Amino acid sequence: MTATSHVQSTTSRPTFEVRNPGTGDLVGTYPIHDESDAAAAVERARTAFDWWSGLGYAERGERLARFAGVLARRMAQLGAIIHDETGKPYSDAVLEPALVLDHLKWAGRNARKVLGRKRARVGLLTVNHAASVEYKPLGVIGVIGPWNYPVFTPLGSIVYALAAGNAVVFKPSEYSPGVGAWLVEMFGEVVPEQPVLQLLTGDASTGEALCRAGADKIAFTGSTETAKKVMAVCAESLTPMVAECGGKDVLIVDADADLDTAVDAALWAGMANAGQSCIATERVYVHRAVYDTFVDKAVARARELRAGIDTEAKIGPITMPKQVAVIRRHLEDAIVRGGRVLTGGVGEIAGQVVQPTVLVDVPEDALAVTEETFGPTLTVAAVADMDEAVERANASRYGLSAAVYAKARGRDLADRLRTGMVSVNAVFNFPQIPSLPFGGVGASGFGRIHGPDGLREFTYAHAVARQRFAPLMALTTFDRTERTDRLVAKTTTMLHGKRYVG
């Protein structure tokens, strides 16, 4: 561990415990950092930023590639911490860091191309100028992360912010601080010179402290309700933010879709990680011509799956105890409103283990259709045609991602969905493609991580227009002549006056 990477704790500082959601075993105790810790971390980050931004694209790319190397070699170690803190099955825990490696390399390799200085075209009136634009790092980015993908999700912001030349202060979720500490420590091995990536641990109070600590931008990933609170605090100092929030993602199935593949995808996208994915499928709309077959296959497949805390279980426990109450409330509300449970359900919730649940006949205004459930549940509904499927899909206040299963019309249907991301005949594919932006619309948030948009998100556009020689018509002077005014009028009419009304 580098001496400078972590915010040091004092003995009198309050602490919090992290427990394994499956076994209840204590897996760590961490300090709750406060406002003065956050301010000190941001101040240290300023010096680190000067050094890191001065390194240049090539050296930063090299360090990020080395960081990828460390993660790749120590994936098993990291997987064990993820498993302990979140309860997700070990094989899923190891998969997560594997998916982030391409991003590390892509961001490092492409930062210069995306952000570096580029010439901009000039117009006829500014023909005597040379113009250029460059995207400069903002400075210090505060990253507030969730626990559900404690590596992939925060690194989506951290890696792109670092590649753009920023320093980062990272506040991981109070459910996964050990993963955050491990990442910061490993980064310190490849960048030992300065605290370019620092850690703050704690709960909402620490997150709030980071929002008030003078960072140049906050990259928040978490629930929509928390994003509103973060935004309110950021508003006090006009600190900009990226909001990567929750979703209520749909999977729509056309009559000509490969049903076995669509069922397998719906079950995996809905139930993997116990449904605790921002891009988890929670609603399925199926063309009525294939609805009955789809439901039969989905129920059969769901019954083959089992949630548990043992090593054989493909689905782990719910990580946050309070989320079980949300899942229960959504299921009970659906049933009261006429919904039917075909497998799983409230009766099969034991402690923090929720069995895969398939619901049908759930009205569109039920909580299980309108709000993020964040559990291994699917509502499946028949639609008369794909126009209805699109209409129902887009009726949500969320708009994170969606999936389409169709042969002839897959691409067309994707175009009509109001979400930040759509996958066609696949699920969870877009986060694996580093050049694609990741983010949502509506209650799913704003701003983007990943890809060129993700790099620009942590920069500001810096435009420079340089006069190369004296202009033929001097416009920006009190000495402008009547002749110049007449010339301007003539030229602009010639250039822009061809189309007019009347």
Ligand code: NAD
């Ligand atoms: P959460 O909103 O409870 O917490 C997220 C983070 O915010 C945590 O680090 C938490 O300590 C901090 N926080 C809480 N209150 C705060 C406050 N008032 N000020 C500042 N920080 C505060 O979310 P969670 O339970 O950790 O994560 C699950 C949610 O995250 C789900 O809604 C999920 O859909 C969403 N998510 C979104 C994405 C995405 O990319 N869109 C990715 C993963 C998870």
